[in-house]
Amino acid sequence: DAKTTQPTSMDCAEGRAANLPCNHSTISGNEYVYWYRQIHSQGPQYIIHGLKNNETNEMASLIITEDRKSSTLILPHATLRDTAVYYCIVRPDALINAGGTSYGKLTFGQGTILTVHP
């Protein structure tokens, strides 16, 4: 899996957009960008993923640069409940078994601690 780099922490005011960057300069052509978050004492939560086009769902938007070397997760109107650790992961979107090593294993780095303030 390609290595990702994220800021250690970020702050955001409630109601404002939170923009979380991720650098993945060694991303391969078949690798997708995934975002997860983990609220304290809860299981991780899938947010969104994309390959090269920008993506939007009910939780967030994902903006991927044209060269795919970086991306930004956007929470358009952050709330206090969005305070969490946000993880950016880059990996192929396929199960590889029978001699492969991928098999859908998720590995989280340090992530970004997002704190939303009132």
Added chain:
Amino acid sequence: DVKVTQSSRYLVKRTGEKVFLECVQDMDHENMFWYRQDPGLGLRLIYFSYDVKMKEKGDIPEGYSVSREKKERFSLILESASTNQTSMYLCASSLLGRGVNEQYFGPGTRLTVT
């Protein structure tokens, strides 16, 4: 709404006890995973299963076994609990093939072995 449930949020067991952690998903997912999460070590895969009665070792299977008798249920078994198995245990599920990395996690079981 997708749902992964785990049998307990908190569990305290004694060294040497046999421990069963149950996970159930209602999304008809083929894949199910067991991870443990420890401070400073991140998320580590213990076992996963891509079909009923199928299982594959992850990165840290020692001291654990699993059972998948039904598609919706994946059990993690600690044959003889030890203090170094004190951890947060997380179950997840996903589709087979494309979508494998869109994993849905349960709330976690915080296991303490004394």
